[in-house]
Amino acid sequence: MSDYHFSEIRPGDRRAVREMETLLKAEGISKDGNLEFSVGLYDEDYQLVATGSAFANTLRCLAVDSGHRGEGLMGQIVSYLVDWQFRRGYSDLFLYTKTSTAHFFTDLGFYEVARGGDKVVFLENRKNGFARYLARLQAETEASGLKGSRIGAVVMNANPFTLGHQYLLETAAADCDILHLFMVSEDASLVPFAVREQLVRAGSAHLGNIVYHYTDSYLISSATFPSYFLKDSETVIRSQAALDTELFTKIAQKLGVTVRYVGEEPFSEVTNIYNEVMAERLSAAEIALRVTPRKAQDGKAISASQVRQAIHDGNLEVLRGLVPETTYSYFASDESRPVREKIQQAVEVIHY
Structure with missing residues (x-):
């Protein structure tokens, strides 16, 4: 199995942002225009295999390359972002995802709160x-x-x-x-x-x-x-x-x-x-x-x-x-x- 490493995706890094947008698009996700922080998980050839972002007290734009599913990469991305949010003072966290992928995040400690039509599910990390x-x-x-x-x-x-x-x-x-x-x-x-x-x-x-x-x-x-x-x-x-x-x-x-x-x-x-x-x-x-x-x-x-x-x-x-x-x-x-x-x-x- 490949060795993966994290790297921040900065807005000024056009190549990295383009790769993130390509991965998101491939997974049927539109890049949110409101992001404060983005991170990528890269393989040993420095190919982007997973990504996630944060805005205020939310996690969003979370995706794993289809060729790397089943390796626990989404859990790594979410854990990284949760830790980053905790360090800057956010303990009550919220998450957007597609309706088709909501179940992945319930396995990662998030709980469904509501759905915005058939496009988005809103979850939080507090059970009640x-x-x-x-x-x-x-x-x-x-x-x-x-x-x-x-x-x-x-x-x-x-x-x-x-x-x-x-x-x-x-x-x-x-x-x-x-x-x-x-x-x-x-x-x-x-x-x-x-x-x-x-x-x-x-x-x-x-x-x-x-x-x-x-x-x-x-x-x-x-x-x-x-x-x-x-x-x-x-x-x-x-x-x-x-x-x-x-x-x-x-x-x-x-x-x-x-x-x-x-x-x-x-x-x-x-x-x-x-x-x-x-x-x-x-x-x-x-x-x-x-x-x-x-x-x-x-x-x-x-x-x-x-x-x-x-x-x-x-x-x-x-x-x-x-x-x-x-x-x-x-x-x-x-x-x-x-x-x-x-x-x-x-x-x-x-x-x-």
Whole structure:
């Protein structure tokens, strides 16, 4: 049997990247556009026989050359990547794979969480990770003391919290006995999560029927839906939207949610595709999708992109007309200086 060795595949190494892409294509896998680290397993002739990559807390683009199956190479690749992730602080790991190869990874210590249609399976390395997350959501709901049969949900990034976000919550809360608000808790936005949460809670404090939840890695995160943050092909976006919606459906069924509220989306291509996929799949699960028209300012729909642009330009007068007083007060304060500087230094602040 050949002696194999590992070698990092760096983005600038065109030959190695080309070999990786060729191997992935041969195994029916499209190279993910969102990769932070890739590694190859090579034989004694320096031929690539297996590969795998990582992005945030996920493993992806895992493949073994068909001529080397049965040699345990996939296990070696996965072990290498898991060790690399642990060293940089990720212990809760997630993995994408084709539906036809999911069973290989269950033998390597991963557990299926959900499927995004017939294209992708989402697995995690914690046996009861998703079950524990669902139990936590239930406990948070019970602790709120809220009761009622009209139960809705909103998933919100709020980067940052605008009058549009506030209007969506007010509209949804008026329609529900209990409104579950899932705040995208991953720090992949210009406004850090700690600040986004602070502004969401402050801007919705007048609504008494909201239960606040974190999304962790189970809703709109780099684990389940990196294209929410990074542009990608429509095919990838659709498969990730299907996966994210499947996860939301499981959550909704646990909490008794019968309607999900979203804002009308005139700006973001990705969100439009996501809403289209979500509408189809939620309907099949007997969960309604209610689209709320965007709140407008001077005839133009309010967006977080406009808010970030106003902060980027240092235009507090424009900012004041787009956000609740609680958001404005924060960004007008010295406390917000690090966040304002981060936005002002950003090359791109408009959500595509």
